[in-house]
Amino acid sequence: MTRLLARTSHLLASLMFLALLGVALQTHAQRTDPNAPVEDPDAGAVKETTLLQQHPRIEGRIDIPDKRARVLEQPAGRAWVHFHEVTLRWLGSIAILGTIGILALAYWVLGRIRISAGRSGKKVKRFNPFERFSHWLTAVSFVVLALTGLNITFGKVLLLPLIGAEAFSTLSQGAKYAHNFVGFSFMAGLVLIVTLWLKDNIPKKIDLEWLKQGGGFIKSKHAPAGRFNAGEKAVFWLALGAGAAVAVSGLTLLFPFYGTNIASMHFAQIIHAIVAVLFIALIIAHIYIGTAGMEGAFEAMGTGEVDLNWAKEHHDHWLAETLAKERSSEPPAHSGVVPAK
Amino acid sequence: MARMKFLCDADRCIDCNACVTACKNENEVPWGINRRRVVTLNDGLPGERSVSMACMHCTDAPCAAVCPVSCIFPTEEGVVLHSKDLCIGCGYCFYACPFGAPQYPRVGNFGSRGKMDKCTYCAGGGGTEVSGSVEEFKKYGSNRLAQGKLPLCAEMCSTKSLLAGDGDIIAQIYKERVLRRGYGSGAWGWMTAYHA
Numbered sequence: 001m002t003r004l005l006a007r008t009s010h011l012l013a014s015l016m017f018l019a020l021l022g023v024a025l026q027t028h029a030q031r032t033d034p035n036a037p038v039e040d041p042d043a044g045a046v047k048e049t050t051l052l053q054q055h056p057r058i059e060g061r062i063d064i065p066d067k068r069a070r071v072l073e074q075p076a077g078r079a080w081v082h083f084h085e086v087t088l089r090w091l092g093s094i095a096i097l098g099t100i101g102i103l104a105l106a107y108w109v110l111g112r113i114r115i116s117a118g119r120s121g122k123k124v125k126r127f128n129p130f131e132r133f134s135h136w137l138t139a140v141s142f143v144v145l146a147l148t149g150l151n152i153t154f155g156k157v158l159l160l161p162l163i164g165a166e167a168f169s170t171l172s173q174g175a176k177y178a179h180n181f182v183g184f185s186f187m188a189g190l191v192l193i194v195t196l197w198l199k200d201n202i203p204k205k206i207d208l209e210w211l212k213q214g215g216g217f218i219k220s221k222h223a224p225a226g227r228f229n230a231g232e233k234a235v236f237w238l239a240l241g242a243g244a245a246v247a248v249s250g251l252t253l254l255f256p257f258y259g260t261n262i263a264s265m266h267f268a269q270i271i272h273a274i275v276a277v278l279f280i281a282l283i284i285a286h287i288y289i290g291t292a293g294m295e296g297a298f299e300a301m302g303t304g305e306v307d308l309n310w311a312k313e314h315h316d317h318w319l320a321e322t323l324a325k326e327r328s329s330e331p332p333a334h335s336g337v338v339p340a341k
Numbered sequence: 342m343a344r345m346k347f348l349c350d351a352d353r354c355i356d357c358n359a360c361v362t363a364c365k366n367e368n369e370v371p372w373g374i375n376r377r378r379v380v381t382l383n384d385g386l387p388g389e390r391s392v393s394m395a396c397m398h399c400t401d402a403p404c405a406a407v408c409p410v411s412c413i414f415p416t417e418e419g420v421v422l423h424s425k426d427l428c429i430g431c432g433y434c435f436y437a438c439p440f441g442a443p444q445y446p447r448v449g450n451f452g453s454r455g456k457m458d459k460c461t462y463c464a465g466g467g468g469t470e471v472s473g474s475v476e477e478f479k480k481y482g483s484n485r486l487a488q489g490k491l492p493l494c495a496e497m498c499s500t501k502s503l504l505a506g507d508g509d510i511i512a513q514i515y516k517e518r519v520l521r522r523g524y525g526s527g528a529w530g531w532m533t534a535y536h537a
Contacts, residue, residue: 042352042524044388048532051382060380060392063358066373069441072380072394075533077439081403084433152409152431160411169410169427176429180452256432256449265436 048073056263068257080266084273088153092277099281103288110217113294115310123305124322131196135301138189144182146280148175153273183250190243193236200227201236206317216314227318235286242279246272343507344419345462345486346535347495348515348528349393353502356381356391360494360503364395367463367493368482374444376460377494390526393503395494396421396442396460397534404434404443414467418486419508422467423457425480430454439533462505463492508535 051058058073127135151159151172160168207230210216213223215231223229228236249272252260260268290297296310311319356379364370364377377395398421405413405421412427413434432454434443445454465472466481473484485493495505504511512528519525531537 042526045352045526046382046388046390047526048529049527058380058382060382061384062378062380064375064378066375069375069378070380071441072382072392073439073530073533074441075439077437078403078533081407081437084437085406152433156409156411165410165412165427169412169429172410173429176431176452254451262436262441269436 068262071262074262076263076266080269083270084153088273088277089157091274092150092153095277095281096284099284103285103293107288107292112292113216115296115307115313116219117309117313119296119310120308122308124308124311124319125304126300126306126311127304129304132301132304134189134192134196137185138193141182141186141189142283144178145186146276146283148179148182149276150280151175152179180254183247183254186243187247190240190247194240197228197236201233203230203233207233222313222316224317225315226321227315229314231289235282238282239279242275242282245275246279249275342417344509345398345464345506346419346508346511346531347395347397347492348504348511348531350502350504350515350518351390351392351526351529352522352524353500354379354391354393355500355502357499359497359499360393363493363497364460367485368461369478370458370482371446374446374458376442376444376458392529393494393498394440394442394530396438396462397440397530398460398462399439399534400536403437403439407433407437409433412467416464416467418464420462420464420486422461422464422481423459424468425456425458425466426468428456430456434459440530460492462486463490512537 048058052073052075056074056076057071059070060072062070152175155168155172155175159171163171204226206224206226210223210225210230213221215229216223249268252268253265253272256265290301296307297314300306308319358379361375361377361379365375368376370376377393379391379393381389381391383389398415398419400419402413402415402421404423405411405415408423409431410427410429413421413423415421430445430449430452432443432445432449432452434457435441435445442459444458445456446458447453447455461481463483464486465477465484468477468480470477470480472487477484483493485491490496491505495503498504504514515525515528528537
């Protein structure tokens with residue numbers, strides 16, 4: 001029995017050998033025959049151009065733990081560089097220099113908006129110390145963030161040739177860390193501002209009237225307003241929107257590749273940069289109207305008290321409400337209206 | 342002067358990762374950093390191909406263009422080098438790179454990535470260190486090019502899939518291979534890297 005089995009297996013083995021030899025000879029014949037069709041082992045292979053047409057990135061499997069390394073190729077990197085080096089530079093320059101230009105023109109045409117009735121010598125409390133702290137926390141953070149942020153895009157063009165590579169590198173390194181940490185005090189300030197002033201910034205009918213009357217820029221007309229006029233409300237809502245956008249995109253950039261891929265990192269950077277330069281332009285206008293552009297405006301955030309006549313001209317409804325409230329709730333000795341020093 | 346390039350013949354790459362190991366050993370690359378890697382496409386499927394990828398030393402290198410401190414630059418031979426003394430670790434070169442080449446010693450929360458590290462084409466560093474010096478080796482790795490040698494990854498490649506050298510010459514070698522064997526899936530990354 002065992003012998004029979006061994007014999008058959010021998011027979012089978014030799015048959016298989018013959019079969020294999022036959023196959024080998026056949027392929028050999030095929031190869032030597034120049035007219036035989038070449039079997040293209042590459043026909044089914046993945047092709048770079050095809051893959052890039054199907055998807056903006058080519059991704060595969062990798063043996064190392066770094067998941068980002070699975071992306072073999074992302075030509076979008078070049079497009080993002082073009083945005084950062086060309087588009088953003090133009091956009092930023094136009095937005096910021098354009099705003100400065102318009103403000104210079106406004107100053108030249110309108111001049112400083114004076115208190116038409118002159119100073120009354122009496123003061124009205126406009127912002128309490130906590131409100132001013134919240135404002136200045138946000139303001140100082142914003143200026144630091146704006147300058148350190150602009151350095152990333154414009155620094156190598158404007159500053160690098162002036163101070164040299166080593167000094168500029170040291171400065172930029174510091175600027176990077178400042179930007180990454182000051183972002184949190186900005187966000188805290190923004191939250192405070194929004195909580196404090198949200199209810200006074202809800203758009204009302206009076207805002208339309210304020211706009212119709214030229215927003216206080218036309219001397220012959222009187223633009224009525226509550227605690228905040230339509231212009232201030234616009235700044236509030238734009239700052240809230242832009243602040244939220246830079247905060248969310250900024251946090252995404254601060255914690256890179258947490259649930260994001262290379263494309264979403266590009267997107268976050270683009271949003272962060274575009275919103276930031278427009279935000280800077282907006283805040284430049286806000287700084288202008290709060291300082292050089294209008295007499296008596298800075299005191300509101302400086303000392304917290306404004307001149308009675310300034311309040312009458314710019315925030316009549318708010319003044320009336322404030323005075324009425326204080327008259328009814330407090331004895332005359334502690335009136336909100338105090339003589340100037 | 343030669344224009345140095347890399348070319349990976351994906352039809353020859355067997356995903357052995359010898360190039361990765363050679364690179365790590367030759368340059369004493371720290372843990373967590375891979376200057377070269379092998380990516381397998383369509384893994385386990387018909388038409389699977391592996392491509393060995395590192396810095397391609399691009400023409401008009403996007404990393405060099407975007408670097409906010411301009412610390413990345415091409416040499417006369419087209420090798421893209423950078424200065425670790427000037428690098429601020431902002432991570433922008435990684436966003437810019439079409440091939441994911443720039444690496445950082447740390448994860449990078451709060452911008453704490455550390456100095457960027459990438460393939461130097463075994464040509465030392467772009468800092469102020471003397472070419473071929475110990476200081477240069479510690480910071481950037483081997484400087485084989487100065488000794489007239491090509492990058493070790495390509496030199497070690499067992500199937501000669503990865504080619505390094507003058508762009509025209511390696512392109513010619515690849516072209517001849519394709520003609521001889523009658524197929525070729527193309528020089529991966531060349532369109533993006535060299536506009537070729």
